[in-house]
Amino acid sequence: MTFFNRIKMNGAATGWTRKVLLLLGIAVLLALFAPVAVVPAGSRGVMTTFGDARDALYEPGLHFRWPIAQTMHLMNVQIQNGEGEGDAASKDLQSVHTKVAINYHLEPQYAVAAFKNVGPSVNILAERIILPATHESVKAVTARFTAEELITRRTEVRDAIAVLLKEKMSRHGLMLDEFNLINFAFSRSFADAIENKVKAEQQKQQAERDLQRLQVEAQQKVVGAKAEAESLALQRMQITPELLALRRIENERAAIAKWDGKLPQVSGGATPFISLDRIAK
Numbered sequence: 660m661t662f663f664n665r666i667k668m669n670g671a672a673t674g675w676t677r678k679v680l681l682l683l684g685i686a687v688l689l690a691l692f693a694p695v696a697v698v699p700a701g702s703r704g705v706m707t708t709f710g711d712a713r714d715a716l717y718e719p720g721l722h723f724r725w726p727i728a729q730t731m732h733l734m735n736v737q738i739q740n741g742e743g744e745g746d747a748a749s750k751d752l753q754s755v756h757t758k759v760a761i762n763y764h765l766e767p768q769y770a771v772a773a774f775k776n777v778g779p780s781v782n783i784l785a786e787r788i789i790l791p792a793t794h795e796s797v798k799a800v801t802a803r804f805t806a807e808e809l810i811t812r813r814t815e816v817r818d819a820i821a822v823l824l825k826e827k828m829s830r831h832g833l834m835l836d837e838f839n840l841i842n843f844a845f846s847r848s849f850a851d852a853i854e855n856k857v858k859a860e861q862q863k864q865q866a867e868r869d870l871q872r873l874q875v876e877a878q879q880k881v882v883g884a885k886a887e888a889e890s891l892a893l894q895r896m897q898i899t900p901e902l903l904a905l906r907r908i909e910n911e912r913a914a915i916a917k918w919d920g921k922l923p924q925v926s927g928g929a930t931p932f933i934s935l936d937r938i939a940k
Contacts (some may be wrong), residue, residue, distance in 0.1 A: 696731035753806035769832025
């Protein structure tokens with residue numbers, strides 16, 4: 660490549676750079692001097708004139724403004740989400756590490772007040788209002804319960820934190836849509852103690868169930884033996900002298916029915932046996 664070709668290429672690159680800069684400059688001028696401002700859906704507008712915020716709230720749409728003098732600031736009113744975690748202490752002075760998640764949004768009618776009092780974005784609201792309020796609410800409610808109750812009464816703890824946090828956020832036009840306790844974490848020694856207690860309780864319940872089963876089986880045996888004894892007693896009560904005489908008569912009749920009419924050939928007694936056939940002859 661010759662020296663002159665290099666010069667031509669450098670000249671072409673410089674020309675493209677100038678065009679890009681020119682387009683950027685035009686875009687900036689249009690943004691500064693445009694007589695209109697657009698408020699998109701999910702936002703509300705706050706107009707400032709030389710930095711002074713007006714009390715008027717601008718709905719989504721197209722709005723006129725004075726170029727350079729007036730600026731439209733957008734406040735997001737859509738549902739936002741965030742997570743946070745921190746340490747607290749339970750009622751029995753156990754260290755508790757808590758992780759929470761929340762959904763929230765800025766009430767549209769409070770957009771101007773939030774812009775003036777807190778900041779020009781929802782992120783600033785979250786940093787200055789929501790995070791401190793969440794930490795304070797979690798610590799305040801956690802201190803009401805023992806470490807064991809934080810586990811066994813988890814729903815009650817969550818609702819109590821949500822009520823307190825909602826009250827703090829509403830003062831600044833923020834609405835709490837949902838609050839969730841993601842996790843409670845305790846020290847390793849306390850977690851082991853809880854686990855051992857749960858195992859002992861499970862073993863106790865199992866032993867109680869086994870005892871109840873044995874008691875039921877024993878009661879069933881007693882009831883069976885009692886029923887059998889009552890049955891035998893009933894049978895004995897039903898054997899009367901008349902019944903015995905009837906059975907004796909029935910036995911004698913059965914013996915007569917079986918007799919073939921022949922007398923015994925030999926009879927015995929105190930005297931020697933005598934053949935009846937010989938006497939007949």
